[in-house]
Amino acid sequence: MISGNRPARRPILAALATLLLAGAATPSPAAEPWGLEDLFARLKQVGSSSARFTETREVGLLTAPLESSGTLTYRRPDFLEKRTLRPQAEILRLDGDRLTLTQADGASRTLSVSSMPEIQTYVESIRSTLRGDVPTVMRFYEVVLEGTLQDWRMQLTPRAEEARRIVQRIDIAGRDASIRRIELLQADGDRSIMTIQPDPA
Amino acid sequence: MTAAARRGGWSIALWLAGLLVCGLLVARTSVTADLSAFLPRSPSATQQLLVDQLRDGVVSRLILVAVEGDAPDRLTGLSRALAARLRGNPLVAAVENGERTGRSTDGAYLWTNRYLLSPGVTPDRFTADGLHAALQNDLRLLQSPAGMALKQALPADPTAEILRLTDRMLGDTGGPASRDGVWVSADGARALLLVQTAAPGFDMDAQQKTLDFIRGAFGEARGPDGSAQLVMTGPAVFSVQTRDRIEADATRSSIVATALVAGILLLVYRSLRVLALSLLPAATGTLAGIAAVGLGFGAVHGITLGFGVTLLGESVDYAIYLFTQTQPGSPAHRTLRRIWPTVLLGMATSVVGFGTMLVSSFSGLAQLGLFSITGLVVALAVTRWVLPSLLPDGYATERPARLAPVLTALTRGAPALRLPLAAATLLSLAWLAFQGPAIWSAELSSLSPVAAADQRLDEALRRDLGAPDAGHLLVTGAATVEEALTAAERLAVPLEALARDRLIAGYESPAHTLPSQAAQRARQAALPPPDQLRASLAEALQGLPFRPDAFAPFLADAEKARTMPLLTSASLDGTSLKLKLDSLLVRSGTGWTAMLPLRGVTDPQALAARLAGDPATQGATLLNLKEESDSLYRTYRQEALTLALLGAVAITLLLALALRSFRSLVAAVMPLAAAVVITMALVTALGQTLTIFHLVGLLLVVGVGSNYSLLFERPEPSPALRERTVASVAIANLCTVIGFGTLAFSSIPVLHGIGMTVAIGAFLCLAFAAVLGRQHLAELEGTGHG
Numbered sequence: 001m002i003s004g005n006r007p008a009r010r011p012i013l014a015a016l017a018t019l020l021l022a023g024a025a026t027p028s029p030a031a032e033p034w035g036l037e038d039l040f041a042r043l044k045q046v047g048s049s050s051a052r053f054t055e056t057r058e059v060g061l062l063t064a065p066l067e068s069s070g071t072l073t074y075r076r077p078d079f080l081e082k083r084t085l086r087p088q089a090e091i092l093r094l095d096g097d098r099l100t101l102t103q104a105d106g107a108s109r110t111l112s113v114s115s116m117p118e119i120q121t122y123v124e125s126i127r128s129t130l131r132g133d134v135p136t137v138m139r140f141y142e143v144v145l146e147g148t149l150q151d152w153r154m155q156l157t158p159r160a161e162e163a164r165r166i167v168q169r170i171d172i173a174g175r176d177a178s179i180r181r182i183e184l185l186q187a188d189g190d191r192s193i194m195t196i197q198p199d200p201a
Numbered sequence: 202m203t204a205a206a207r208r209g210g211w212s213i214a215l216w217l218a219g220l221l222v223c224g225l226l227v228a229r230t231s232v233t234a235d236l237s238a239f240l241p242r243s244p245s246a247t248q249q250l251l252v253d254q255l256r257d258g259v260v261s262r263l264i265l266v267a268v269e270g271d272a273p274d275r276l277t278g279l280s281r282a283l284a285a286r287l288r289g290n291p292l293v294a295a296v297e298n299g300e301r302t303g304r305s306t307d308g309a310y311l312w313t314n315r316y317l318l319s320p321g322v323t324p325d326r327f328t329a330d331g332l333h334a335a336l337q338n339d340l341r342l343l344q345s346p347a348g349m350a351l352k353q354a355l356p357a358d359p360t361a362e363i364l365r366l367t368d369r370m371l372g373d374t375g376g377p378a379s380r381d382g383v384w385v386s387a388d389g390a391r392a393l394l395l396v397q398t399a400a401p402g403f404d405m406d407a408q409q410k411t412l413d414f415i416r417g418a419f420g421e422a423r424g425p426d427g428s429a430q431l432v433m434t435g436p437a438v439f440s441v442q443t444r445d446r447i448e449a450d451a452t453r454s455s456i457v458a459t460a461l462v463a464g465i466l467l468l469v470y471r472s473l474r475v476l477a478l479s480l481l482p483a484a485t486g487t488l489a490g491i492a493a494v495g496l497g498f499g500a501v502h503g504i505t506l507g508f509g510v511t512l513l514g515e516s517v518d519y520a521i522y523l524f525t526q527t528q529p530g531s532p533a534h535r536t537l538r539r540i541w542p543t544v545l546l547g548m549a550t551s552v553v554g555f556g557t558m559l560v561s562s563f564s565g566l567a568q569l570g571l572f573s574i575t576g577l578v579v580a581l582a583v584t585r586w587v588l589p590s591l592l593p594d595g596y597a598t599e600r601p602a603r604l605a606p607v608l609t610a611l612t613r614g615a616p617a618l619r620l621p622l623a624a625a626t627l628l629s630l631a632w633l634a635f636q637g638p639a640i641w642s643a644e645l646s647s648l649s650p651v652a653a654a655d656q657r658l659d660e661a662l663r664r665d666l667g668a669p670d671a672g673h674l675l676v677t678g679a680a681t682v683e684e685a686l687t688a689a690e691r692l693a694v695p696l697e698a699l700a701r702d703r704l705i706a707g708y709e710s711p712a713h714t715l716p717s718q719a720a721q722r723a724r725q726a727a728l729p730p731p732d733q734l735r736a737s738l739a740e741a742l743q744g745l746p747f748r749p750d751a752f753a754p755f756l757a758d759a760e761k762a763r764t765m766p767l768l769t770s771a772s773l774d775g776t777s778l779k780l781k782l783d784s785l786l787v788r789s790g791t792g793w794t795a796m797l798p799l800r801g802v803t804d805p806q807a808l809a810a811r812l813a814g815d816p817a818t819q820g821a822t823l824l825n826l827k828e829e830s831d832s833l834y835r836t837y838r839q840e841a842l843t844l845a846l847l848g849a850v851a852i853t854l855l856l857a858l859a860l861r862s863f864r865s866l867v868a869a870v871m872p873l874a875a876a877v878v879i880t881m882a883l884v885t886a887l888g889q890t891l892t893i894f895h896l897v898g899l900l901l902v903v904g905v906g907s908n909y910s911l912l913f914e915r916p917e918p919s920p921a922l923r924e925r926t927v928a929s930v931a932i933a934n935l936c937t938v939i940g941f942g943t944l945a946f947s948s949i950p951v952l953h954g955i956g957m958t959v960a961i962g963a964f965l966c967l968a969f970a971a972v973l974g975r976q977h978l979a980e981l982e983g984t985g986h987g
Binding site: 109 | 380
């Protein structure tokens with residue numbers, strides 16, 4: 001979802017993008033061994049970012065998938081806001097442990113994320129990735145990382161059995177320090193796919 | 202001689218029998234330490250509510266537990282392990298640590314009965330339009346991450362009644378912070394648990410057992426090498442700690458005081474036998490005092506006990522007067538006959554002073570009064586009838602050779618201080634007048650024996666947990682449970698308006714857990730019969746992407762709810778909600794009282810004004826617990842002050858009657874008055890605010906001091922006897938100051954206050970008696986020393 005928008009980093013990103021465009025098939029010069037630590041070290045350097053998203057949810061109760069779209073904002077370390085613009089305006093704000101859902105009519109509901117493991121499992125996958133917080137992501141999930149720094153996919157499987165009863169797997173894919181796609185697979189077969197377009201910085 | 206011996210024999214037999222009876226009574230008397238023993242016996246209705254809450258209310262049963270001092274993961278693990286060990290034990294009514302397992306029976310109650318409990322169940326809600334609106338809302342929820350958790354309930358609860366119920370329970374704060382599903386403090390440094398004890402707050406032995414059990418369970422959960430610590434606060438913890446501390450302080454003070462007093466007496470009399478004999482009246486008096494309180498009140502308060510030990514200070518005086526004033530060649534019973542009227546009068550003034558406390562509605566004061574009166578009467582009786590028989594034949598004390606000349610010189614010089622004394626008294630009066638009512642503590646918490654550090658810890662944990670504090674209650678009463686619940690339900694509309702206007706953050710009501718039968722019936726009537734509901738649902742689903750058969754469970758549950766038997770308080774058995782209901786809906790006299798605690802009151806005055814102006818809240822009383830308890834305390838203090846003044850008047854009258862001379866009366870009363878005034882000024886200047894217990898201390902000062910001034914005032918047949926009188930008073934005073942002085946080192950504010958007041962006051966009484974006494978100087982100077 002989120003791209004680094006610190007001016008100093010942009011030339012490097014541009015260079016990498018050029019490289020990718022030039023020949024995605026050839027192994028890049030940066031193909032030296034890399035891992036979660038390297039990826040998260042990059043993510044850690046992002047102070048704040050914003051993006052647009054479109055989301056598709058397939059829910060067993062429904063005959064058709066739900067489509068929604070809006071914007072995402074992140075500020076280090078703990079603030080994350082998902083502003084849905086279509087089909088209904090709605091704001092979901094995560095600030096520390098407090099998750100607040102505000103609907104178009106102004107009604108809002110707050111809950112403590114950590115008191116609801118299934119929600120926490122989903123929230124931490126995104127937040128600890130954005131923060132580049134290796135210990136937290138390792139505490140909640142078994143992590144499998146594949147691909148290259150320019151095109152990575154991270155597969156998160158919840159460690160806690162309680163959480164696994166709701167969330168089967170979360171797949172996050174991205175390029176360098178920006179997340180491009182989050183796929184959530186629930187235990188009951190429902191799933192949601194969010195694709196993310198970083199705002200031009 | 203034989204007749205006298207026989208009489209002595211009878212006295213001793215009677216005394217021994219009395220000791221035995223008292224001993225048996227004391228063994229049967231239990232010690233209490235709860236603050237409510239110091240609360241009124243016949244209060245007003247709202248005060249009774251307050252007292253009940255303090256004794257037995259849900260707040261008095263809460264133990265706040267924190268686990269700290271280890272890595273966060275370990276702390277949350279310990280919290281789970283501790284909670285698992287506590288659950289199901291009969292001592293523990295409920296344990297909450299954030300885990301949802303703990304609320305499973307509560308959750309099941311809410312879920313199964315959601316259609317009878319939820320105020321959202323109205324006829325409109327279950328029409329095609331109402332259902333359509335609800336389903337649209339569900340769709341929105343499904344789109345948010347919260348939908349992931351909520352969608353499981355959706356097929357059976359499309360109108361989201363369960364959400365409404367849980368929202369109402371949590372309030373808008375969303376509960377404490379947590380980690381891995383377990384409550385932790387905001388900084389994550391401690392894991393938090395709330396334990397509700399099965400025993401009421403005033404049952405100290407059961408509370409003690411519960412605390413020990415929690416400590417044991419924690420020890421097991423942690424294992425021998427864990428570094429984590431267990432911290433507990435709450436009213437029960439405080440009461441138990443206080444009881445222990447009062448007992449420890451009383452024991453320590455009595456040991457130290459006894460040792461010091463014994464040391465002095467040994468120094469003076471140089472005889473172990475006489476030393477033992479001089480402690481006898483005090484010991485017997487204390488025993489009798491405890492027995493009398495046990496008989497009269499059923500239990501003796503720890504504070505009474507701690508206070509009583511220092512009665513030693515006054516009752517040991519009698520023996521000192523007797524021994525010190527017995528000259529060689531003149532038997533003890535002759536001394537007794539000589540000093541008897543004076544000592545008797547001194548005791549009578551004390552008894553009159555404490556007698557006014559007997560009628561106090563403050564049962565703690567009445568206990569102190571009964572204890573002191575019994576103790577003093579018995580101590581004097583033992584001195585009069587038992588001691589002489591136990592003394593060796595021809596017993597006499599040496600002339601206090603080293604002490605006497607110094608004391609005589611001091612007393613002779615003392616009158617020079619009359620002017621400074623008058624100045625000091627006037628200055629003190631001016632200081633007290635300048636301070637005005639500020640010298641009196643206005644808060645009930647000033648009686649609380651809880652140390653300030655513990656109070657701070659308690660506040661910190663309460664903040665972390667969002668636990669209920671003693672704040673504001675809306676109280677309404679009715680003749681039956683049903684009427685009380687209906688009255689509580691009527692308050693919902695005005696209270697929700699207050700919440701919208703942010704005058705309160707939220708409220709709890711007994712009707713939330715158990716709605717009135719009428720409300721339940723209305724909700725059942727709001728649910729349409731199966732065919733009608735099915736048709737409405739089908740219509741509502743049009744144009745929405747839900748699968749047509751998705752809500753079959755809803756149709757089944759609605760029909761079940763429509764025909765189920767109504768909820769009664771028995772339906773709550775086995776849930777922790779039952780305890781909540783019991784604490785919010787209580788039997789009071791012949792009727793029932795519903796209590797609705799208000800959360801987050803920001804502006805009490807505006808709140809009171811709004812409630813007073815709203816016709817919908819007629820019949821409900823807003824109770825500000827803190828303010829109410831403070832006003833209760835002020836009532837007591839006023840009463841105690843009145844009683845103390847009455848006591849002072851009674852003492853003056855008694856002295857006037859006995860002395861039959863205005864000049865003697867003035868001479869006896871003046872030192873006491875000056876001592877009381879200057880003591881009050883000194884104690885307040887040292888930064889203390891005066892409480893009821895300081896008043897008690899002052900009464901005691903007057904009691905002890907009257908002995909001094911009477912003895913000083915009494916003409917003596919010879920200078921030698923005069924010298925002995927002065928010495929005996931000085932020794933007695935030293936013992937009193939030591940007895941109460943050790944109490945002044947207590948960490949319990951109450952004991953500290955009394956100790957300091959009496960130690961200072963008693964010393965001043967003696968000094969002022971010397972300064973103001975007429976002294977019969979002429980006799981002394983004329984004849985020199987015998």
